[in-house]
Amino acid sequence: DAGVIQSPRHEVTEMGQEVTLRCKLISGHNSLFWYRQTMMRGLELLIYFNNNVPIDDSGMPEDRFSAKMPNASFSTLKIQPSEPRDSAVYFCASSLGPAEGYNEQFFGPGTRLTVL
């Protein structure tokens, strides 16, 4: 298995532009997590899906952020409009079961986003 796949690996954009990050889960996994990592705040959970349904989006910073799971194996995280403070590394992770179960998470390589 190729593991969790994220694209793009690097994204540089200008303030105000729309940014779309993509994630492909490991085959057979049914939970999907989007995280953001910065030096100051560490690794923060943005949103968590189980069986394609958003379960917890309390970490989504504001309305500029949205996430979808159009099918069981794919997810997108969109930022519109982007701002310099959104600059961070965004990770996608998947697991075999729900977050409250004893399930390890498998992380993708991350997307490094820079908003100028």
Add this chain to the structure above:
Amino acid sequence: SQKIEQNSEALNIQEGKTATLTCNYTNYSPAYLQWYRQDPGRGPVFLLLIRENEKEKRKERLKVTFDTTLKQSLFHITASQPADSATYLCAPNTDKLIFGTGTRLQVFP
């Protein structure tokens, strides 16, 4: 609010020694706790999971303890090697994982 504390300063130890990393949490009672390793430019990688009814868990040179009274987990690497140099994240769980900011470990020859 729920809070997780890991040593923010880097831990530097000599090869062959035992490294001990600390994770303290407040204001919640996790059913279990996970430890992850993160190398620069990469995503975290799962290492160990310990449940609240387990005092200790071992995997090769790794050992994790979980003290629900002290609200603390200790992560030990015995016979440390330069290849163990990385950032180690603890993640207590209730209905979701909440990650600490991690402790950077540097093992020098």
